[in-house]
Amino acid sequence: MKLAVVGYLMVAATVVVFLTLSPTSRRLGRHLHGGRRLGHKHAPFDPLVGKMERRMEEERSGGSTDENHHPMSSSSTTSWDNSTVDLSSDDTKEEEGEEEYFKDIKGKLRLNITMRLLTMFPLIDKDPKDGFISLKELEIWNVERAVERLNYKTLKEMRRRDEDGDGSLSLFECLHQFSLKNLESNDMTPGQVGWWKEQFNNADVDGNGFLDLHELNDFLNPKDSENEEIQVWLLREKIRYMDDDRDGKLNFVEFHDHAYDIYKNHAEYEYHKKDIPKPEQKFAELDLNFDKFLTAEELLPILHQLYPGEITYATYYAKFLIHEVDGDKDGKLTINEMLNHEEIFYSKVFEEEFDNSDDDDDEYYDYDDYDDDDDFRDEF
Known part of the structure; x- marks a missing residue:
């Protein structure tokens, strides 16, 4: 039956x-x-x-x-x-x-x-x-x-x-597509061994070499993780695609041109449009040390607008x-x-x-x- x-x-x-x-x-x-x-x-x-x-x-x-x-x-x-x-x-x-x-x-x-x-x-x-x-x-x-x-x-x-x-899972079980010899590489290009190893280490909270x-x-x-190291890693990846001058952080122009519309688009699901700050206001709010640049850590408050997960x-x-x-x-x-x-x-x-x-x-x-x-x- x-x-x-x-x-x-x-x-x-x-x-x-x-x-x-x-x-x-x-x-x-x-x-x-x-x-x-x-x-x-x-x-x-x-x-x-x-x-x-x-x-x-x-x-x-x-x-x-x-x-x-x-x-x-x-x-x-x-x-x-x-x-x-x-x-x-x-x-x-x-x-x-x-x-x-x-x-x-x-x-x-x-x-x-x-x-x-x-x-x-x-x-x-x-x-x-x-x-x-x-x-x-x-x-x-x-x-x-x-x-x-x-x-x-x-x-x-x-x-x-x-x-x-x-x-x-060990690192080798996770990264089965790479040989044991290749796992020694530290190539940080996205999708390469070093890039994956960094994310593995971020996820390995107890540091025992297994997940x-x-x-x-x-x-x-990663978009649904509460692990702050993973969250910062995600935002560094986001910055990498927006950082025109390649200094590892966002100035106001980069934030305005690349990040703000993404933030605003998703923020409109959460707030009325009139309550969403203008680009200048949002940048100043996030710039905690007033150095006129935004680091991955300073972008954490808008992580879920920049990287919405499930x-x-x-x-x-x-x-x-x-x-x-x-x-x-x-x-x-x-x-x-x-x-x-x-x-x-x-x-x-x-x-x-x-x-x-x-x-x-x-x-x-x-x-x-x-x-x-x-x-x-x-x-x-």
């Missing part, structure tokens, strides 16, 4: 992916006025969709994430930063219960998204449980989904790379949903508002910023050499 259910759900997974990538869902969000294009692929709003995508990914990989071949087996639970990857339930918990969310329409399986939203609403509406979903509740839900996806990807890499099965699951998560997902985008996605679905503009969602816009919750990409002003914005350019952590993982 279990095998039959798993087979059914694998077919259903294909349906879910089709749904989230369908032309209808791709169109959602494109009608907004005056906002800059963002085009970020966020974690699925529905955890069932996320689970189905993981099943498909593991099926395509031919079982490369098989839990039985790793010391973190199906009986274990791994936690970090108050987030949990429960391996005992990821692919088996409530499998039979999941079947009820799919309906057969003329011989084709379809996810019953109305039933899914009715199921999820009380799970999101928790603080307070008042029959409405606030922005805060929606942000918490979306961040949980983003962390879930980050954790899964990190665990997958740990299983794939951990050749000796000790639950941690545990938490450290590997920081290594693979978690930052999860909060942006929550604001996007409120803006699109909140019909009476009271700042919260009812179940009826969600059901009246149910397809938007299954869109894979939100592509435009909601407009906080009547002015049209200029084209958005991002000087980001690693604009997507998936690219970072592909290099890895």
Whole structure:
């Protein structure tokens, strides 16, 4: 019976992916006025969709994430930063219960998204449980989904790379694309050994020469890391692409020409446009030692605007949903508002910023050499 259910759900997974990538869902969000294009692929709003995508990914990989071949087996639970990857339930918990969310329409399986939203609403509406979903509740839900996806990807890499099965990765296991001899190189060119070694050492908080699951998560997902050494490393990389005179820091002209628009574009998700400081004001605010230059350390307060990661985008996605679905503009969602816009919750990409002003914005350019952590993982 279990095998039959798993087979059914694998077919259903294909349906879910089709749904989230369908032309209808791709169109959602494109009608907004005056906002800059963002085009970020966020974690699925529905955890069932996320689970189905993981099943498909593991099926395509031919079982490369098989839990039985790793010391973190199906009986274990791994936690970090108050987030949990429960391996005992990821692919088996409530499998039979999941079947009820799919309906057969003329011989084709379809996810019953109305039933899914009715199921999820009380799970999101928790603080307070008042029959409405606030922005805060929606942000918490979306961040949980983003962390879930980050954790899964990190665990997958740990299983794939951990050749000796000790639950941690050595430098050689991480940088398998280089020979042992090449690992002695200190070439700091991006993508070369020295560049990767610096990031490995930043992530290796305890300095034991190995990355545990938490450290590997920081290594693979630097934009979402709370490790300040990694954050500074990211900002140095950002400066390197903006630093016209190659002095390792930003003067006002470099900040104005290369960094400010990136900051402003993402800050508009968090603040009303009138509350965002002008370039001169922001530069002066960041220039803590008043030397008229900005170092990587001084850019830390705007890290998440310059380098938004999965978690930052999860909060942006929550604001996007409120803006699109909140019909009476009271700042919260009812179940009826969600059901009246149910397809938007299954869109894979939100592509435009909601407009906080009547002015049209200029084209958005991002000087980001690693604009997507998936690219970072592909290099890895």
